[in-house]
Amino acid sequence: MKEINVNLDAHELIKIKVMIDDKALRTQMLSDICTQTNAVAVHQIGKQLVVYRQSTKPKIVVPQK
Numbered sequence: 001m002k003e004i005n006v007n008l009d010a011h012e013l014i015k016i017k018v019m020i021d022d023k024a025l026r027t028q029m030l031s032d033i034c035t036q037t038n039a040v041a042v043h044q045i046g047k048q049l050v051v052y053r054q055s056t057k058p059k060i061v062v063p064q065k
Contacts, residue, residue, distance in 0.1 A: 001036055008039060008053045012060050016049040 007014045016033070020026050030049045034041050039053035052060070 001033070004033060004051075005037055008037060008051070009055050012055050012058070013042065013050065013052045016051065018047050018049060020047070 004014070004016065018026055018029060020029065026047065026049070027044065030041050030044055030051070033039065033049070034051060037051070037053060039051040041049070042052050043050040054060075
């Protein structure tokens with residue numbers, strides 16, 4: 001989790017590759033990562049998870065509706 005937090009602070013949007021074949025377990029892992037890092041799940045495709053967390057100095061501007 002420490003490495004995920006460091007990368008979220010540096011990049012805001014990161015991809016995480018997991019080597020687990022069970023889709024339900026990957027979905028649970030994504031949920032756990034988001035909960036523990038205060039991030040938002042953006043996408044999950046195959047074994048790749050994408051999460052976003054705004055840093056103190058935002059790099060990505062999300063359009064408001």
